Amino acid sequence: MNYGWKQLTLVTLSAVVVIVIADLFFARIVPPVQMREVEDGISDFARRNPETLVLGSSHARTLHVVGEELQRRTGGEHSLVAVPMENGKIEPYLWVLRNRLQPLIDERDNNGRLLKSNLRRFVLITEWWDSCPMDNNAPYWNIPARAWTLTDFTVDVAGEGVNGFNRNYFQNRLRRLFSGSALIYNRTQQTLVERTMDMLRGRPLEPTDEVLEEKSLAWQQMIEKGVRCINSDAQMRALADIADFAQSRNLEMTLLLFPRKPSTLSEQAKQTTLARFARSIREFAAPRGIRVVDLTSTSPLKDEDFMEDFDHVNAVGNREFAIWALDHDLAFLQTAPASGAGMATAVQE
Amino acid sequence: MSFVEVEFAFFLPVVLALYWVMPRIRVLQNGVLLLAGWVFYASWNWKLLALLVGGSLIDYGLGRFLGRGVSADDATQGSRRRLALGLSLCVNLGALAYFKYEGFFAQSFNDLMGAFGLSASLPVLQIILPLGISFYTLQRVGYIVDVYYRRLPASRSLLDFLLFTGFFPQLTAGPIARGAELLPQLEKPRRLTAMLLASGAATVLLGYMLKAWVADSIGPQLVDPVFAASAQYTSGAHWLALFGYTLQIFGDFAGYSLIAIGIARLFGVELPINFDYPFLSKSLPEFWRRWHITLNRWLFDYIYSPLVSGSGWFRGRFYSALMLVFLASGLWHGAAFTFVFWGVMHGIGMMVHRAWDEYYRSLCRKDRRYVAWRKTLGYSLAAWFVTQSYFVLSLIPFRAADFGQTFAFAGRLLSSGGTQWAQVGTVPTLNLLLAAGFVLLYHLVELPGLRRLRELFFAVPAPLRGAAYGLVVIYLLLFVPVGASTFIYRQF
Numbered sequence: 147m148n149y150g151w152k153q154l155t156l157v158t159l160s161a162v163v164v165i166v167i168a169d170l171f172f173a174r175i176v177p178p179v180q181m182r183e184v185e186d187g188i189s190d191f192a193r194r195n196p197e198t199l200v201l202g203s204s205h206a207r208t209l210h211v212v213g214e215e216l217q218r219r220t221g222g223e224h225s226l227v228a229v230p231m232e233n234g235k236i237e238p239y240l241w242v243l244r245n246r247l248q249p250l251i252d253e254r255d256n257n258g259r260l261l262k263s264n265l266r267r268f269v270l271i272t273e274w275w276d277s278c279p280m281d282n283n284a285p286y287w288n289i290p291a292r293a294w295t296l297t298d299f300t301v302d303v304a305g306e307g308v309n310g311f312n313r314n315y316f317q318n319r320l321r322r323l324f325s326g327s328a329l330i331y332n333r334t335q336q337t338l339v340e341r342t343m344d345m346l347r348g349r350p351l352e353p354t355d356e357v358l359e360e361k362s363l364a365w366q367q368m369i370e371k372g373v374r375c376i377n378s379d380a381q382m383r384a385l386a387d388i389a390d391f392a393q394s395r396n397l398e399m400t401l402l403l404f405p406r407k408p409s410t411l412s413e414q415a416k417q418t419t420l421a422r423f424a425r426s427i428r429e430f431a432a433p434r435g436i437r438v439v440d441l442t443s444t445s446p447l448k449d450e451d452f453m454e455d456f457d458h459v460n461a462v463g464n465r466e467f468a469i470w471a472l473d474h475d476l477a478f479l480q481t482a483p484a485s486g487a488g489m490a491t492a493v494q495e
Numbered sequence: 496m497s498f499v500e501v502e503f504a505f506f507l508p509v510v511l512a513l514y515w516v517m518p519r520i521r522v523l524q525n526g527v528l529l530l531a532g533w534v535f536y537a538s539w540n541w542k543l544l545a546l547l548v549g550g551s552l553i554d555y556g557l558g559r560f561l562g563r564g565v566s567a568d569d570a571t572q573g574s575r576r577r578l579a580l581g582l583s584l585c586v587n588l589g590a591l592a593y594f595k596y597e598g599f600f601a602q603s604f605n606d607l608m609g610a611f612g613l614s615a616s617l618p619v620l621q622i623i624l625p626l627g628i629s630f631y632t633l634q635r636v637g638y639i640v641d642v643y644y645r646r647l648p649a650s651r652s653l654l655d656f657l658l659f660t661g662f663f664p665q666l667t668a669g670p671i672a673r674g675a676e677l678l679p680q681l682e683k684p685r686r687l688t689a690m691l692l693a694s695g696a697a698t699v700l701l702g703y704m705l706k707a708w709v710a711d712s713i714g715p716q717l718v719d720p721v722f723a724a725s726a727q728y729t730s731g732a733h734w735l736a737l738f739g740y741t742l743q744i745f746g747d748f749a750g751y752s753l754i755a756i757g758i759a760r761l762f763g764v765e766l767p768i769n770f771d772y773p774f775l776s777k778s779l780p781e782f783w784r785r786w787h788i789t790l791n792r793w794l795f796d797y798i799y800s801p802l803v804s805g806s807g808w809f810r811g812r813f814y815s816a817l818m819l820v821f822l823a824s825g826l827w828h829g830a831a832f833t834f835v836f837w838g839v840m841h842g843i844g845m846m847v848h849r850a851w852d853e854y855y856r857s858l859c860r861k862d863r864r865y866v867a868w869r870k871t872l873g874y875s876l877a878a879w880f881v882t883q884s885y886f887v888l889s890l891i892p893f894r895a896a897d898f899g900q901t902f903a904f905a906g907r908l909l910s911s912g913g914t915q916w917a918q919v920g921t922v923p924t925l926n927l928l929l930a931a932g933f934v935l936l937y938h939l940v941e942l943p944g945l946r947r948l949r950e951l952f953f954a955v956p957a958p959l960r961g962a963a964y965g966l967v968v969i970y971l972l973l974f975v976p977v978g979a980s981t982f983i984y985r986q987f
Contacts, residue, residue, distance in 0.1 A: 157960050164966060307539045308496050329973070
């Protein structure tokens with residue numbers, strides 16, 4: 147091997163060209179879909195002065211669409227910002243609330259006036275899974291490193307060293323840095339190879355009925371098993387802390403149990419995991435005056451309104467859900483909150 | 496921080512840019528590298544950085560003392576020098592013993608006493624094993640011994656010496672460099688050349704393929720499930736897991752070493768090679784000259800040679816010294832009796848080879864036909880088969896959690912009541928076959944008749960070569976498992 151600068155440049159350039167061409171090719175097969183992330187929600191909240199703040203797992207992305215519909219219907223009179231915390235649980239929601247949102251919620255201008263003066267409501271989107279304990283045996287994918295600033299990362303590394311948990315900060319930054327690249331952005335999705343193979347084999351891209359059935363069954367079993375882990379102490383304590391925070395800021399709070407894909411819900415799951423979780427949420431909310439909206443199995447969303455992951459609502463489903471929800475269980479978002487609610491009154495008190 | 500984790504993709508470009516943007520002044524270049532090394536280490540555990548730095552400062556001081564000129568009072572100086580050497584060995588090996596072996600020795604002692612019906616309760620401490628301690632300790636001990644025997648002048652510059660012990664590409668898992676290899680390079684400023692970048696980047700890419708693709712694909716799919724639930728798997732699955740583990744451990748460590756060598760080269764520093772196509776070896780001594788070279792040469796330089804050529808009991812006792820070296824190697828790999836057993840296996844293997852070699856030489860002296868037979872393809876193939884089989888089988892205790900698992904696994908290679916086979920889909924199977932084929936090809940192109948293939952690749956026009964590299968990168972992006980990386984040798 148004998149290289150000069152010219153040779154090295156040629157080799158590098160041609161390698162880059164090949165990679166870019168391949169990336170474009172793969173982007174046609176599986177386009178990198180830009181998901182709304184916790185950072186997007188936080189920066190939206192920093193810029194705007196909404197009436198409702200929504201926090202939740204990746205399901206909160208659906209509420210972003212609800213927010214757009216709300217904006218359209220009310221001409222901006224009522225507004226919401228949704229902050230989706232991918233793969234969240236209740237403890238990380240509390241972390242985001244305390245560390246990223248609270249400074250914005252309590253921010254004041256030079257005259258001492260609250261910048262989020264319109265904020266009246268707080269909606270927490272949750273489901274049974276969020277109340278199960280954090281899995282200490284495995285590096286926890288994305289949370290809350292996904293919501294960290296560089297300072298948060300540095301502090302954690304100083305205490306713990308770089309580990310699977312805080313590594314997600316970098317993982318997330320890398321994905322955002324290359325958000326237009328199918329080869330990098332879609333790496334963790336494990337669909338690139340499968341889709342490419344499907345295409346090469348000439349098979350339809352849609353999964354077969356057997357695959358769908360297998361997946362449904364796996365989801366059903368997972369939810370059924372969830373009865374063993376729901377309502378863990380740490381997560382329920384975090385929920386109480388979130389409720390206390392909302393109360394301390396005089397925010398009208400709603401707990402929204404997010405819809406699940408119908409075929410993932412077995413009768414057993416409905417009667418055990420989901421029923422018990424919903425009951426505990428109601429018991430938690432009632433004495434605190436928190437509204438509970440349980441859409442787990444009562445929304446009009448059908449199987450085809452969900453993505454291939456069986457978990458998230460697709461674009462069509464989001465639109466349908468937004469229209470339906472604002473006509474029904476989330477109609478209250480189009481009305482003025484109960485008198486006395488809101489940051490301004492909390493300050494006066 | 497590990498070379499194959501995402502944070503390194505942020506760390507390396509920053510350090511590289513800073514390093515090469517600096518004026519070409521040794522102090523500045525070494526300063527950047529030292530700072531990078533400390534940040535690299537602190538990112539794992541900043542508190543234990545003090546152990547690394549403290550030990551290095553002590554060895555620097557002792558090294559300077561040992562490196563002084565010979566004075567008139569030779570006898571006094573000789574005893575002081577021995578004292579300094581002893582102090583360094585105590586500090587280095589004491590720290591290693593405390594952090595790595597305290598629990599093992601204390602537990603073993605308690606168990607032994609218990610076996611004799613005596614009660615002993617030495618405290619078994621749960622201590623964090625400082626990252627890289629097995630590697631940087633040997634490097635520092637090697638330096639001190641070399642200076643003591645005046646094979647190497649003591650490093651005059653504290654900065655250079657701290658960098659010698661804290662150079663981040665080799666800090667956590669070697670290659671274990673000799674002072675004579677690394678220090679002279681650190682004493683001069685480095686110049687950036689296209690050749691340096693190209694060769695460094697190609698080596699990193701090759702290492703990444705072995706580590707992140709070969710090892711990290713094979714381990715979780717073929718090896719881990721069988722070792723975790725051995726009784727459920729067929730004999731065939733056990734053989735597959737064992738061969739898989741052989742490829743995994745080679746890919747894991749040879750790959751990581753190549754990445755280290757490649758990264759060092761990007762900074763203009765040449766590290767010693769650590770693996771030299773070990774699966775081509777036709778005898779155990781040859782194997783250990785090709786596998787984890789820098790550890791084995793350390794063991795032979797600083798344990799075997801002084802023992803057999805010194806004036807003590809071991810003088811001329813080659814067999815005993817071989818056994819001792821491989822016991823040390825076993826213990827170095829891990830504080831567990833399975834590793835000791837592995838060391839004994841290789842100690843015996845080396846002794847048997849030595850005895851066979853002596854016997855065969857005697858035959859050759861009597862009848863010259865034996866010399867010719869040794870050069871035949873049949874003899875070579877048989878020797879290769881015996882050597883490689885022995886190594887592969889020795890990996891059972893190396894991988895197993897305890898003796899129970901070792902013997903159960905070994906038994907199931909012959910007969911197993913299990914019915915399960917490795918559960919791998921079509922695409923992953925093809926990927927695994929390619930990964931295994933890559934290791935085979937990697938070795939084959941080193942064979943005399945096939946070396947031309949490599950030369951042919953480098954004779955291809957640059958754009959085509961670049962396109963080939965591009966395709967490799969694309970393949971890795973598609974098939975390197977995400978978040979599956981563990982580094983086996985890191986725990987040693």
